[in-house]
Amino acid sequence: MKNGDTPQRLTHDTTQYVILLILTLFIGWFLGIERVLVPAMANDIYHISSYLYILSFLAAFGFTKSVLNLVSGKISDDIGRKKLLLIGWLVAIPVPFIFYFSTSWNMIVLANIGVGVNQAFAWTMTVTAGLDLSRSTSRGLTVGLNEAAGYIGQATAGIITGYMAASYGLRGASFLFGIVVVIVAIGTTALTIRETVGFTKSEELGINQAGSSVSFIKMFTDTSWSNRLLFSYSQAGLFEKFVDVVFWGLMPLYLLSLHFSLFTIAVLVGIYQITWGVVQIITGRLSDHIDRNVLIITGFWIDSTAMVGFVFFHGIVIIALLSFLAGLGMAFLYPVLIAAVNDKVKPSERGTRLGIYRLWRDSGYGFGAIFVGILASGLNVRDVFIGVASLMAISGGIVMVVCWINHHKSLVP
Template sequence: MTRRTTTPSAARLGLRENAGQFALLVAVNALVGGMVGQQQTTLPLLATQEFGLDGYAFIFTYIAAFGVTKAAANYVAGTLSDRIGRKRVLLAGWLFALPVPLLIIWAPNWGWIILANVLLGINQGLAWSTTVTMKVDLVGPKQRGLAMGFNEAAGYGAVAVTSLAAGWLADQFGLRPAPFLLGVAYTILALALVLFFVRETRGHANLEAQAHANQAADLTSAQVFGLTTWRDPSLSSASQVGLVNNLNFGLSWGVFPLLFASRGLEIAQIGILIALYPAVWGAGQLLTGWLSDRWGRKRLITTGMLTQAVGMAVIALSGEFLGWAFGAILLGAGTAMVYPALLAVVGDVAHPAWRGRAIGIYRVWRDLGYAFGALVGGLIASTLGLTFAVWGAAALSLVSAIAAIVRLRETNPR
């Protein structure tokens, strides 16, 4: 049976030509990010203060569970979006989000928190990967970096705003249930937007495919996996850098709240520090996505990883609020340089016929970084202390930057 490749007669590529649907998908991705932000400040504190957990490796299991399931869901999202369409996968992702905040609110033990994060990982993998693919479909090759800048700025800006809001709610009303009512509202709103207003975008991908000749279109999933994981220098470099980048985020998610709390900061202050990282990350991508279309992808990616290494070192060396804030700003700036450029690299190289799978596989490796960050951070923190875990992330960021300098090719079609 041959898959249909018809293109809607009204389909046009470009950000301006698809402004309404593009803006709607930006809003949906902001809600995806908000689902992570509701728990960033609160869950490590919930583990120690309400559940009495004291082993870092065990506490961070919820981040590892999130990262592994999100990575697997990314692969499923890429495969299904190429086969059955983008909108159905996006809707399924939000259905998995429904129980997440309720499980956390009612959790009698830590196992419920881990289950909630398994479902959250599925939600993030299906929903975030699909909004990325849909935006790339809509804008075409000329504004790919800018499109990814908008997408990631919305998602991680929402992580920051929701982290800050959840920290304030926890400080005013307690760790449960107030912060997680945000997730209930986000899920209901997202389901309504996707069900009634988001439109399918595979027709736009088919339109671009008619003029796309840089790769063969009839690749198997195994071939796409090989290209994205090791065979293609640019795709595999993107996967490697993405993994280390999210290792930093996963480690910060678990380590930073406990590190700051151990030095006497209040929950509201911790919320501000936790929000700074994704706030700078989110806002900065509006600029860096645009710059990657003009300056190229490689210089932003390598400079961004070096900046993250410095940011981690500053946090490890500091012992007070202002130093930690400066380190978080550096981390956010470095991540802003990297994130949209990496997605643009995958969009540059991948043929529209297997773009969804390539994005999904790249995001498999990238989001396994959450799990590695949680496991590595937990083990180092348990044996050597929280500060040494931060130093470990700084060293890995430096190694990642050097590897990208050596292996990553410039992929900007300009």
């Protein structure tokens, strides 16, 4: 029996784990409404020309989610995962109505604050609860499956709502799809989910790590910058979100300018998300057997290469291939970063520590939206690709250097 694998964990409730994955799929569906429809609404309904103003919806989402990731992680260690999961879905109820009845772009930005709350509470809890239930030798696979469910949900929702928009319009598609997802998710959470926080207590006893508690400030500084390795993961999480900002907030508008149809755009963006979603099941599991840092660094270089490719190629086939490459890079780094952070924390601190990491990671949506918006408005879209490619290369380089330093320090007697 591995350290931390108590008899209770070795016979954990598989049904609960599957339900958590289904709920993560719902979370992805809800967020997937935004992947194509919201940028299209800025263009077609509100006729906004400023990239920075358009991307304000993404900044509102990112900063809200990042801050509440921190709050939800800490609270979930105290009161449990299920309550926050349910709160996350209840907060989502007004969002489809705002999309349908909005009269200004500012209302769309407001709705995205609600989306950020939903994501911070709901998705944070499904991944944390999944880690509570998983064995110590399968944490990478656990995160990979969770993230796969969410991003496959986003990709399929983008394609479905892109198709629905032809019949019901942008507003109607977002409302109908969104309200159904929210209602089903609330019912599923309330009726089927059981609390998992108790598993962390038995896990700590199993690995003899129970001891004096660490203050929140100490955990925050340690995860953010004091611990070199955790710092490298936190900054990596922040900058990898810049790629997602490009595909979420900028790519639909860029492809519209190339005269692609809304459905074609949904498919091209969906290729990126589906590749990311499916392949990270494999990379998550692979990271349980090889050095996680190798996969993380490789993912950054792949994404940097894909961003450069968008500067030079504009045909539909090449764009599809580059979208696949970008999704592949995200699959290499995204779930593995969470698993790598989890490797370095005590079970009783899991919610808080992962919340701190996710604070930095999802603030990348906010900082990325500002960065991409300024570059696209002041220069041009192709300069955005170069800028993001450069940041990805630098961020991956930081992880590589920190790992090299740690490796050589460990060799010193």
